Amino acid sequence: MPPGISDATVPNPIFNLTPAATVDEGNNWINISWGPLALTNPVTGAVLGNYVPVSSGSGTVDKIPLGTAAYVEAPTFDFFGTRRKGAGTVTPIDIGAVELAGTTTPAPTLTSIAPTSGVRGTSVPVTLTGTNLAGATAVNVSGTGVTVGALTMTPTTITTTFTITSTATPGARTVSVTTPGGTSNTVTFTVVAPQGTLSFTSATNGTLGTLLGARTLSFAIPTSRAAVTSVVTVTNTGAAPLQITAENLLLNIGGLYTVPATTCSFTTPLAIGGTCTISVGYATPAIQPALSDVGALAVRNNGSGTVALPAPPYTPLALVAR
Incomplete structure (x- = not known):
């Protein structure tokens, strides 16, 4: 019989395993059909993402609208401390075990740049080396006079072209990379004045x-x-x-x-x-x-x-x- 039912209760309710959303003992929305109940896979340890992305077409997405009795009954936070409603969060809310923020993208890091300098009035092919560089959205160069071209990337390298104007101020510039995981540390690229040979x-x-x-x-x-x-x-x-x-x-x-x-x-x-x-x-x-x-x-x-x-x-x- 379902848990919490006294043996003395007659007649006993029919035991039913039909999937349905309910509230567990911790007042968290759970459902045996949808979603993990943990942020990580208990076997592999892999970080789990949002189990009901909008693109999935799942009927659990935005199931409970604002102002309904179910919305009022739903807890403000899931059992991982993530706010589910109120304080500017998106409504309506999904039904399921928890609403996860998704996987954490590691922050990028830079270890080197080659070459380390370029002459004013030239275009310089540049290679940045580091970690977690895939998905980079920008290469940032401090100051003015240096324009960054299209990016070609792997998880450990980014290649691009720095176009240096003829009026760029000579000196050291800081270079960083921005990805969905954040902005990296900086490496140094120096703009130099042209020389005779x-x-x-x-x-x-x-x-x-x-x-x-x-x-x-x-x-x-x-x-x-x-x-x-x-x-x-x-x-x-x-x-x-x-x-x-x-x-x-x-x-x-x-x-x-x-x-x-x-x-x-x-x-x-x-x-x-x-x-x-x-x-x-x-x-x-x-x-x-x-x-x-x-x-x-x-x-x-x-x-x-x-x-x-x-x-x-x-x-x-x-x-x-x-």
């Missing part, structure tokens, strides 16, 4: 090459074994004027190399696409040495891609002759 683009009486990422000049020695001078053309291939401040030989084994002339100004910046020349001489010995004579020219400048030490920064040119 010093490049060795041509040479007479020799051949320019690249070895291990460094430019090299191999002298063409005349058959008469006479001294030779190579005129090296320097070009500003960067995005801003370039200031050359000095030229000197960092390495000069045997003392056979000299820098007898230059057309590069140490006071007037070299314009974008501008050129100047540096003459490098080699005092060819009368007898060909067994090994090549090596040297290194340093052109000091404020451009990108320079070597920091020994200061001031410079662009190197390796010298080879024999």
Whole structure:
């Protein structure tokens, strides 16, 4: 017989397992047909979502309207402490075990951004790395002058493009990600001013090459074994004027190399696409040495891609002759 019925009650009511909404001993709406009675699966521990979403078409959705006797009888809170009615909550209310707020989306976190900087007036492909990034709705960059493009994401990465205006203020920006789980911590992206770039683009009486990422000049020695001078053309291939401040030989084994002339100004910046020349001489010995004579020219400048030490920064040119 149903619980709570005295054996002395005659006749005993018919025992019935027909699904029906009722109020349990804790004054919570329950129903044996609909919904879990816990926030987690008791076997797997998985967090349970709303068991009667509107999209399900379930007849339990918005079943009890405001002003009805059933609405008055329904408890204000479910047994998890979630308000079911009143204080601005949506009415009418569902029937079922509990009205859950749904699964909790974990908050996103960021661990890195690559690259960490970008030049004004350029568009920079960016990759953000972290956790819980799926479903991101925004990448937030502090300040002005940086526009974020379309997002492509996985749970651990977001790729996008930062478009940096030519008037963006140089300096550090904070970058965060917003998802349904909230807004992440920040990583730093730095906007930098454009720089010139010093490049060795041509040479007479020799051949320019690249070895291990460094430019090299191999002298063409005349058959008469006479001294030779190579005129090296320097070009500003960067995005801003370039200031050359000095030229000197960092390495000069045997003392056979000299820098007898230059057309590069140490006071007037070299314009974008501008050129100047540096003459490098080699005092060819009368007898060909067994090994090549090596040297290194340093052109000091404020451009990108320079070597920091020994200061001031410079662009190197390796010298080879024999």
